[in-house]
Amino acid sequence: xxxxxxxxxxxxxxxxxxxxxxxxxxxxxxxxxxxxxxxxxxxxxxxxxxxxxxxxxxxxxxxxxxxxxxxxxxxxxxxxxxxxxxxxxxxxxxxxxxxxxxxxxxxxxxxxxxxxxxxxxxxxxxxxxxxxxxxxxxxxxxxxxxxxxxxxxxxxxxxxxxxxxxxxxxxxxxxxxxxxxxxxxxxxxxxxxxxxxxxxxxxxxxxxxxxxxxxxxxxxxxxxxxxxxxxxxxxxxxxxxxxxxxxxxxxxxxxxxxxxxxxxxxxxxxxxxxxxxxxxxxxxxxxxxxxxxxxxxxxxxxxxxxxxxxxxxxxxxxxxxxxxxxxxxxxxxxxxxxxxxxxxxxxxxxxxxxxxxxxxxxxxxxxxxxxxxxxxxxxxxxxxxxxxxxxxxxxxxxxxxxxxxxxxxxxxxxxxxxxxxxxxxxxxxxxxxxxxxxxxxxxxxxxxxxxxxxxxxxxxxxxxxxxxxxxxxxxxxxxxxxxxxxxxxxxxxxxxxxxxxxxxxxxxxxxxxxxxxxxxxxxxxxxxxxxxxxxxxxxxxxxxxxxxxxxxxxxxxxxxxxxxxxxxxxxxxxxxxxxxxxxxxxxxxxxxxxxxxxxxxxxxxxxxxxxxxxxxxxxxxxxxxxxxxxxxxxxxxxxxxxxxxxxxxxxxxxxxxxxxxxxxxxxxxxxxxxxxxxxxxxxxxxxxxxxxxxxxxxxxxxxxxxxxxxxxxx
DNA sequence: TTAGGGTTAG
Numbered sequence: 001x002x003x004x005x006x007x008x009x010x011x012x013x014x015x016x017x018x019x020x021x022x023x024x025x026x027x028x029x030x031x032x033x034x035x036x037x038x039x040x041x042x043x044x045x046x047x048x049x050x051x052x053x054x055x056x057x058x059x060x061x062x063x064x065x066x067x068x069x070x071x072x073x074x075x076x077x078x079x080x081x082x083x084x085x086x087x088x089x090x091x092x093x094x095x096x097x098x099x100x101x102x103x104x105x106x107x108x109x110x111x112x113x114x115x116x117x118x119x120x121x122x123x124x125x126x127x128x129x130x131x132x133x134x135x136x137x138x139x140x141x142x143x144x145x146x147x148x149x150x151x152x153x154x155x156x157x158x159x160x161x162x163x164x165x166x167x168x169x170x171x172x173x174x175x176x177x178x179x180x181x182x183x184x185x186x187x188x189x190x191x192x193x194x195x196x197x198x199x200x201x202x203x204x205x206x207x208x209x210x211x212x213x214x215x216x217x218x219x220x221x222x223x224x225x226x227x228x229x230x231x232x233x234x235x236x237x238x239x240x241x242x243x244x245x246x247x248x249x250x251x252x253x254x255x256x257x258x259x260x261x262x263x264x265x266x267x268x269x270x271x272x273x274x275x276x277x278x279x280x281x282x283x284x285x286x287x288x289x290x291x292x293x294x295x296x297x298x299x300x301x302x303x304x305x306x307x308x309x310x311x312x313x314x315x316x317x318x319x320x321x322x323x324x325x326x327x328x329x330x331x332x333x334x335x336x337x338x339x340x341x342x343x344x345x346x347x348x349x350x351x352x353x354x355x356x357x358x359x360x361x362x363x364x365x366x367x368x369x370x371x372x373x374x375x376x377x378x379x380x381x382x383x384x385x386x387x388x389x390x391x392x393x394x395x396x397x398x399x400x401x402x403x404x405x406x407x408x409x410x411x412x413x414x415x416x417x418x419x420x421x422x423x424x425x426x427x428x429x430x431x432x433x434x435x436x437x438x439x440x441x442x443x444x445x446x447x448x449x450x451x452x453x454x455x456x457x458x459x460x461x462x463x464x465x466x467x468x469x470x471x472x473x474x475x476x477x478x479x480x481x482x483x484x485x486x487x488x489x490x491x492x493x494x495x496x497x498x499x500x501x502x503x504x505x506x507x508x509x510x511x512x513x514x515x516x517x518x519x520x521x522x523x524x525x526x527x528x529x530x531x532x533x534x535x536x537x538x539x540x541x542x543x544x545x546x547x548x549x550x551x552x553x554x555x556x557x558x559x560x561x562x563x564x565x566x567x568x569x570x571x572x573x574x575x576x577x578x579x580x581x582x583x584x585x586x587x588x589x590x591x592x593x594x595x596x597x598x599x600x601x602x603x604x605x606x607x608x609x610x611x612x613x614x615x616x617x618x619x620x621x622x623x624x625x626x627x628x629x630x631x632x633x634x635x636x637x638x639x640x641x642x643x644x645x646x647x648x649x650x651x652x653x654x655x656x657x658x659x660x661x662x663x664x665x666x667x668x669x670x671x672x673x674x675x676x677x678x679x680x681x682x683x684x685x686x687x688x689x690x691x692x693x694x695x696x697x698x699x700x701x702x703x704x705x706x707x708x709x710x711x712x713x714x
Numbered sequence: 715t716t717a718g719g720g721t722t723a724g
Contacts, residue, residue: 047715081716113717148719156722183719190720214720221721246721253723278723285724312724344724 050082056090059083077103081111088118107140117149125153129162142169144178151184155191163188179207183215190219195228210244217250229254233264242271245279252279252286261286261295281309288317311339316348319355325591327352328361343376350383354390357668357695358586362391366400378404382411389418392666392693392700409442417448422700423709425456432465443475450484454491455699455710462488483512490520495529511541522550530554545571545578546671583647583669587658594647594654603657611653615644618683626676648677652684652692664691672696682706 046066053059063083080103087096100115112135119128132150135142142150147170154163167185170176176185182205189197198219205212213236220229233251236243243251248268255261265283268275275283280303287295300306300314311334318327331349334341341349346369353361366384374380381404388397401407401415412435419428432449435441441449446469453462466485469475482505489498498517502509514536521530534551541547548571555564571578582595592601601607615623625640648669655665673681673696685692686706694701702709 051716078715085716110716117717145718149717152719178718180719185719187720209719211720216720218720244720249721249723253721278721281723282721307723309724314724316724342724348724 047079047082050086053086053090056087056092056095059086059090060095077106077108077111081108081114084111084118085114088114088121091122093118093122093124107138109140109143109146112140113143113145113149116146116153120149120153123156125157128153129157129159132166136169141173142175143173144175144181147175147178147181148184151181151188155188158192160189160192160194163192177206179205179209179212182207183209183211186212186215186219190215190222193223195219195223195225210241210247213241214244214246214250217247217254221250221253226254226256230260237267243267243273245273245276248273248279249282252282255286256290258287258290258292258295261290261292277303277305277307277310281307281313284310285313285317288313288321291321293317293321293323306337306339308339308342308345312341312345312348315345315352319348319351322355324352324356328356341372341374343374343380346372346374346380347383350380350387354387356586356591357391357584357666358591359391359393359666360586360589362387362393362396366396378406378408378411382408382414385411385418386414389414389421390695392695392702394418394422394424407439409439409445412439413442413445413448416445416452420448420452420455420699422702423455423711425452425458425461428452428456429458429461441473441475443478443481446475446477447480447484450481450488454484454488457488457492457711459488459492459494479507479510479512482507482509483516486513487516487520490517491523493524495520495524495526499529499532509536511537511544514540515547518547518550522554525554525558527554527558527560542574543576545576548576549578579671581647581669581671581674583651583667585651585655585665585667587655592651592654594650596642596647596650597645598647598650601654603654606657607650607653610657611644611649614653614656614684614687615680617687618680621683621687623680623683626679643674643676646674646677648673648694649680652681655692656688656690662689664693666693666695668695670697672698673701678708678712682708 046062049062050059053062066079066083080099084096084100087093087099096115096118100111100118103111112131116128116131116135119125119131128150132142132146132153135146147166150166151163154160154166167176167188170181170185175181182201186198186201189195189201198216202208202212202216213232217229217232220226220232229251233243233247233254236247248264251264252261255264261283264286268279273279280299284296284299284303287293287299296314296317300310303310311330314330315327315334318324318330327348331341331345331352334345346365349365353365366387369380369384381400385397385401385404388394388400397415397418401411404411412431416428416431416435419425419431428449429452432441432445435445446465449465450462453459453465462485466477466481469477469481482502485501486498489495489501495517498520502513502517505513514533518530518533518537521527521533530551534547537544537547548567552564552567552571555561555567580595582593584591584593586592594601598604625643627640627643648667651667652665655667659665673694678701681692681694681701681703683706684690685703689705692703694703699710
């Protein structure tokens, strides 16, 4: 259904474009009627007509008239400059440049400025720089108008080397003190990542205006210097300078706290700034970033004419906040209102589907994308590959990957990481070998390969890959690569080797590295090393509830009940809240969520009676409950009952009851799958003959005929 | 006689 609607919308949009074009043609024909043609002989009317030309054809006609006119000579620079400028603003850079070339022996700086600007406006930044270089070779001196255009091109190209040369020219010519030139310099250095130079320029500028402030806030925002951006904004307020909407937009991008968000909204009101569409969209994104989805939604609902960006931002905000159902509902509303989505919208929708892990939704969304010709195909295809990976289908992921016309380092890394997440280490390495022959891997590729080795227990291969990073590819290992290695060694039970590896690290181990060690200690019940890792983690990552829970579980399963309770108490004292585990399953396009002991489903009675039967069946097959995973201080029998009602088991039973015989069951858990559930699921897959695909917070487990694809290596 | 800088809103 959605696919049909979207396809219709694409066709309608094309028709609208066509009608618009036809209207423009009609205007052109009426503008070139004989009565109007005579007026072109008047010089003033001619120039103003040039500026009013709306179509290339009418401008060309006018150009032809001027050449025939007795008032103008072919080399009349004033006229030529205006024509060049108008050709460029109608998007015809070729006409503009050929006309410019016919008089380029001229040393008129005005003409050169217009042509340089023409290239910049048409995003041909490299050609604008070539023209500037040519102009300098001809010893034509740039003026205060030249610099802003050229600097803009340097900024967009991130060409700091050229930018520095232009900066020097600006200083030599004395135009550096022009406020327009100074503002452009700040913008250029900001885009090139040199906020330090931006600040120095700002401090030394003899004259500033509101654009100077917005340029520097923009530079801070683009470079992630949010604190500095906010400080500058505060100083601006203190100095009594009235901000405009660009300053507000830049500052909104810097904000991470609700109180700051509310402050900036007050500034908007106090200064009587119009809260236009773009500011409302930016405010919505800002509140979502601060975790206030209610406020974000309020802004969204308050936008009377929601545009593509409003819809897309809201979808992305929900997806980022891990509220995929809300994201998809906004997408549905958007389609109902016949707003045509673009590739960015679909990236948000894909993110939402991916966190739902809904295979059916993935198929639908992929179908829509295929029919839409949205552009940005490389990014979309890569996102779809990742989507199928996350929805548990390596086969579909690989199909899309193989059909991609273009692949970049991200596409390759995504597919490799997909194999890794599903425990197919050998395939991951095979693909990595193919990739190396075509394209240079980056630091993310190495995370994918190393984690694939880790999940599959490929230790020698993992070492080889790690050692090759710097040696063969010039990629220096970062903390995340060390974390993968610790994870790999730790999972394999080489805990001391993992510890020694950390001790030899040339960079300071981060929370990820220690977290890997702690996780390994949980698998292999090593209390001593766990304490060491936890000590480091409580300094580095005190807010993360997972760390406390793992340490407490390690103590509990080693019989150290007092220690376990001490950690739980510490967690409570520090106000760190445990994340509640839940499992989701999709049945007939509807997503059902289960928590431990869940009784909210209408089928509750049926689920629990089926669960009891199933547990008896697998017990007869040899399953014994692993009471280590029921850690509360209660009687053994109660412990066992608590294990029975884990959310994973409830979701699986619900799936068995509500899906076709023999079909695969796909569930997703928000935390790591519990060890007892892992064992039970193996037995369930055996006695029911069903394939069960479990996505947990770390990887995938494919259960079939009593075994798991992870080889119990997780 | 002509022109310019700061937001890729996601």
